[in-house]
Amino acid sequence: MKNSLKLLLLSTLFMFSSAQQSLANEVELDRIAAVVNSGVVLESEVQDLIESVTLQAKKNNQTLPSDRALRIQVMEKLINDAIIMQLGERMGVQISDAQLDETLANMARENNLTLDQFRQALIADGVDYEKYRESARNELISGEVRRASLRRRIYISPQEVANLLAAMKEQTNADVEYRLGHILIEFPTNPKQADINAAKERAEKVLELLNEGSDFTNIAMTSSSGANALQGGDLGWKTINEMPTLFSELVDGQAKGSIFGPIRTGLGFSIVKLVDVRGRQTVEIEEVKASHILIKPSIILSEAKAEALLQGFIDKINAGEADFAELAKEHSEGPTSVRGGDLGWSEPSKYDPAFADALASLDINEIHKPFRSSFGWHIAKLTGRRTLDATAQMNENRAYQLLYNRKFNMEGTRWIKELRDEAYIEVLESGNSK
Template identity: 35%
Template sequence: MTRTDRDGPHTPTRTAFGALFWLVVGLLCLGLTHPLANAEELDSIVAIVNDDVVVQSEVSREMAQTIPQLQEQGTPVPPPEQLRKQVLERLILKRLQQQRAKQLGITVDEAALTSAIRSIASRNNLSIEELQATLESSGMRFEAFREDTRMQILTGRLQNQEVVGTIQVSDQEVERFLQREKGQLMPREQVRLQHILIALPDDPSPAQIAQAEAKAKQLVAKLRGGADFAAVAAASSEGRTALQGGDLGWFEMAAVPSLVADKAQTMAQGEITDPIRSPSGFNIIRLAEIKGGVPGNVTQTRARHILIRPNELVADEDAKTRLAQLRMRIVGGDDFATLARAHSDDTGSALKGGDLGWVNPGQTVPEFEAAMNKLAPNEVSEPVHSSFGWHIIQVQERRSQDTADELLRLKAKEAIQRRKVDEATDAWLKRLRDEAYVELRLDAANAER
């Protein structure tokens, strides 16, 4: 139940680690990293969520992270009160997920958290100590960063258990997807792009931004209705290639303009983007052609594993220790398959003695694949940590295989699963929100500011 009306749910999924820089910048801009910030003002209660609360300092900190991210993306920042409400809704969903995880006994112990932070530091070519010094020199408490990281791991585990594990994809769905969208799955070497720009002046007014955006949306509707892109570009674009029909030419995938780099990986041939805001104005991109090929021979690995998932009864370090002991038994002569049936938490493969069958590149999570690729046939790995828990892996054999059709089907299944997971996660979060007791006190908090 709830005491106030609200907009639809806002899924709190974002890459917190990649947003580290913007979080620090935002905190400095708002002065929230200063130790003498007005604690009484910042810690007023803005929402009651079941038996917990959200306080003003959390809202301010989340806004400090969100504002520079929006600016970097070229997305107009909503008015302060609208942004505050959206941020508060995201924090409410975060709190509800924490409560749900507690009900299910899902936790993140210190060993798993330290492992994740070490991985973040490594990706930035830093030690944990250097990462801590960098954060704190910028005014951000390392403990706050640790807790943000813990929350990311917690919600990942929760959503894997509550949502991802329930998703099934049938062979019929894969066939229908391949009939409609097979071209999107082909590996891309080059793309040819067309471009329309609706320009904005330096330091545009809100009215100028709204007018340009409205014009761009009208052009998108016209193009999707069948109008010739080149003709519309020549007549309406303010970009440098307007008189060439907006043709930007061919790009290697690594050289695609950052404005559309992600979209160019998955857009269908002939697809037209919604207007994309940039410092120069609103951009409309059409993917005119794709160059690429059907995947050829790949190296497949036949592997088996034993998985132990940390939970309320098994700490992260205990799971690792148990697997180290099982590895010693296997190296000493015990049968891998027998131990997998008795001990593995991966019920699907445990029944087959841990056998995963022939594994293609990209089919497993990166940590698992990296460890598997280092093993010689019949070698058993040390315990390996992934988002699913701790594994020991044994490679049985490898082969080179022409897997064009198999890889396409696998990519189709993964694409369908991603879409289903997104939809199911939205529905799950909405259900959490609808079943919760939430009392908003945002207006009272604003009155104190």
């Protein structure tokens, strides 16, 4: 989560100061660009995101589609974001200022900066820090909503895990990674044969343009309905096991620059480009061992009282009047209480983002002050840290995670499409509604 948050914020969500603009421009920027259910997308949000995508494209020496095509893609993203944030509000997902500051502090540490130095560096680059901060909050909320919603939709059978484990043991290409580009020509909901034929015709036209030398990134930003459209369709580096099976069967053993498609899926027609191939990089992962005490607020126990109760536990532990494990057995809610709050060894990314961020700031045997996650209020104690060679892992957990990631990406596209189909959307400048 942390890496994806940082990538998204740094590549697509830079917000720029408009203090020098005239009053007329300020009025224009505050115009409503789209109505999404009971909310709106402002013209200022559209212009901020267009500016940030343009800046990132220049840094990467990428060409951009026409202004109209770029605006359409930006509007699509902001509409999706608005729908997810509205769902998060209904679900009661919140990110406190303390959680947000902790996330930003961890991002600063990754850049060898203090939080204040990180803030000053952003300001020096022309970034409005308060807008950046709220964008980070929204990304954390969006990520939590997405994970909570998709977790219920994904099932992985023991047989699937066993099949993948067997395949991994026989693979001769386990040390190869592929960087893929992806363009999705999406079907409408409940497509008729005419819709499928029209989508295929569009996909074949896109493929023809690519084979004639057109820029893949530009066309992805113009034509793709995929989640990575604003990044030029870039899916990043993946092993054979990490990509959808339909794609892996096509790219395995092929030369970089090869283009494949149209590939029919349940969502539409995909066009895939093998951008690059490399030997698999040695990947080291950190695992942490931790214990926690969880208190869930209720009608009887307020947020403030839950936080105060946990702070009281810390005070007793520091004074030598209580033991962490015994307090967890007596007071903690959830299945770990019988183990004295022991969570065992785990990758931090598998925890709630607020919990992972809290552990990242701790030294061994240090206890974190009370903090809020989506589950409730915690105190956490870090009891161990170790580094493992992830490239050597071919066990059941690894296979399960690979399968989960495959299904998560595909199901995520279906999920947002369903949300859009149920939403009232009106794009005001074009007069179109959906």
